Amino acid sequence: MITSPTTEKGSPVSSVAVIQEREPHIAARISSIHNLVRKTNQEIWEEAGNPIHATFYNVYQAIDWDKPSIFDESPEEVIVLKFVDSFWDEFEDRRKIANGDEQVKADAVRVGQYTDGQFPTDSREFAKRIFYTVFMGSENSHIYMKLGKSEWGSSEATKLRAKVLADEIGSWHLDVSIDTVISAFLSLFKTLSGKSPCYKVDGGSNTENLGLQNIQARVRMVLAFMLASLMPWVHNKRGFYLVLGSSNVDEGLRGYLTKYDCSSADINPIGSISKQDLRSFLQWAVIHLGYPSLAEIEAAPPTAELEPIRSNYNQLDEVDMGMTYEELSVYGRLRKIFRCGPVSMFQNLCFKWGGKLPPLEIADKVKHFFKYYSINRHKMTVITPSYHAESYSPEDNRFDLRQFLYNARWPYQFRKIDELVSNINGDKVADAGLHGQENATGITLDHGGGMGVIAAGSGDPKTGL
Structure with missing residues (x-):
């Protein structure tokens, strides 16, 4: 028999009703448990030869109404903790190894391919074994002239920021130019069509401009998968690596990405997070994770860096x-x-x-x-x-x-x-x-009807923000 809470006068009331009134955010979970119990009871009843015994048992846990059910983690902490919990729980805390956790130690030795009794004791050293990063630059990172002196384009600054962050993490970092590959594609296209496309800043049409950008983006995807397949072989390691994607929710929602570019990978750690939330996370990570270079990365104007930089032009995401x-x-x-x-x-x-x-x-x-x-x-x-x-x-x-x-x-x-x-x-x-x-x-x-659920003025200060 399943008991229910009662009112002060002793009449029974619905558990879900009480929860809904006092703790609406967990009402759905309680209702789900009730449905599961109901389904289980039905299956038992239909099972021939099994007697049913009445028993007194509460399916709900006692709730301390004076202690609110809230999470202490900020959204920025959740981005780290939940991802780590899902993917890297066995590797994120090297103290477990130091404290003698043999299972964690064995897994880390296997993934890092340690030999001769070695095991990871430093996060940066471990990162170099399991994490490769690469900056794939093109002619669009060339230096331009302004007011009689040389200045870096934004791609050169991005190149430096990538190197600094890789050093802080400890990844095996590569810096390559993809110009020769792009030139080969353009040469082939000219052979086939007799034409050479130009960027918009050089007088080309939007069609030419987009086509040239897409070549770069897709070359980077192909190169990333090639490196993931062959770099372990280069370093005498078994297996292959997974490619991590780097497009976010807003780019996917707007369609501001190329099919089969950096949005195409084995898994995308940030694919369900908006740009605004990611920027908040970077600010948080500077302080709490100890990666100071993220401050400069967060402050940089978002740009795809697929068009040539000129003294009077620099490609920006929000303008595009x-x-x-x-x-x-x-x-x-x-x-x-x-x-x-x-x-x-x-x-x-x-x-x-x-x-x-x-x-x-x-x-x-x-x-x-x-x-x-x-x-x-x-x-x-x-x-x-x-x-x-x-x-x-x-x-x-x-x-x-x-x-x-x-x-x-x-x-x-x-x-x-x-x-x-x-x-x-x-x-x-x-x-x-x-x-x-x-x-x-x-x-x-004051007009009723319409589509969707109302958001503005809902009482939630973060609604729609």
Whole structure:
């Protein structure tokens, strides 16, 4: 027999109801346990020849209501601890080896391929055995002339930052130029077509510019897999290495990546984390993990570094995308967590951004995002599986199973947005479920219906941020 809590007068009440009222964040887990017990009881009942015995047993644990159920870890700590717990738990704490943990010691010796009774005692030495890093530069990192003196382009600065970070980690670091490989491809293309494409800064079209960037990106992927396969052989080691991807949620959501470039790997540790959260993590890691070079990496403007650097031009991600990573982070949460389509996202953002931007500009931003989201959604079908860390991930493999072919014009949705914009002019903006609320500009949000779950004004200070 399963007992239930009772009220002060002795009448039974639902365990889930009590939990829902006092601790709503664990109600779902309790409900799941109840369902499991119910299913198990049914299976036992259907099993012939097994008698059923009534017993008094509580399926819920006693809860200390005076002690809130919260996690002490910050989001930045969770990024490290949960990843380590999932992948590297047996190797991350060398103190276990020093304290005589024979299983951990045996695993570390096996993975690091130690011989003659040796075992890891230093994290940097261990990293050099299991971790290779490589900077794959091209002519786009050449030095340019400005005001009569030489200055480094951003790619040269990135090259230096990569070397410094590799030294701090202890990885086996390589620095190679991919120019000869790219030249071979371009020479072959000229033989086939009789034409030579140019970058945009040199007078080329957008098609030429994109094609030249994609060659570099895909050459880097092929080289990474070649090194992962052959570098162990070079150093007389058994087996092969895994290639780690380096694209994040925002790049995947916007489609700001090339199929089969750095987004293609064996696994992507950061593939389900947004750029904003990653930047916060880098700031945290400078202090708590002891990698000071991450401060300079975090402060550097995000850039793909696939176009030539000129004195008056330097490729930047946010300029190329037509939106900031901060905006992308908001779009991603509204799209995935709150199930917003174009119309409900516009309605939410009118409430959230209404004090800063006019509705027409918000409408343009929403349309711009959904245009490129729909055009590039197909890239998610081949995206590298990522370590699942957040609820806003757009990964198509097993987490965000939405369609990947859209009408990029969004005729119905964009027409509805235009109607809402035209009806504002001091009147009302429709928003799903925000009856009678006003935003910073005094726009009343009182229209029911719409798409998605309302996010703005939900009471959560971090909602949509």
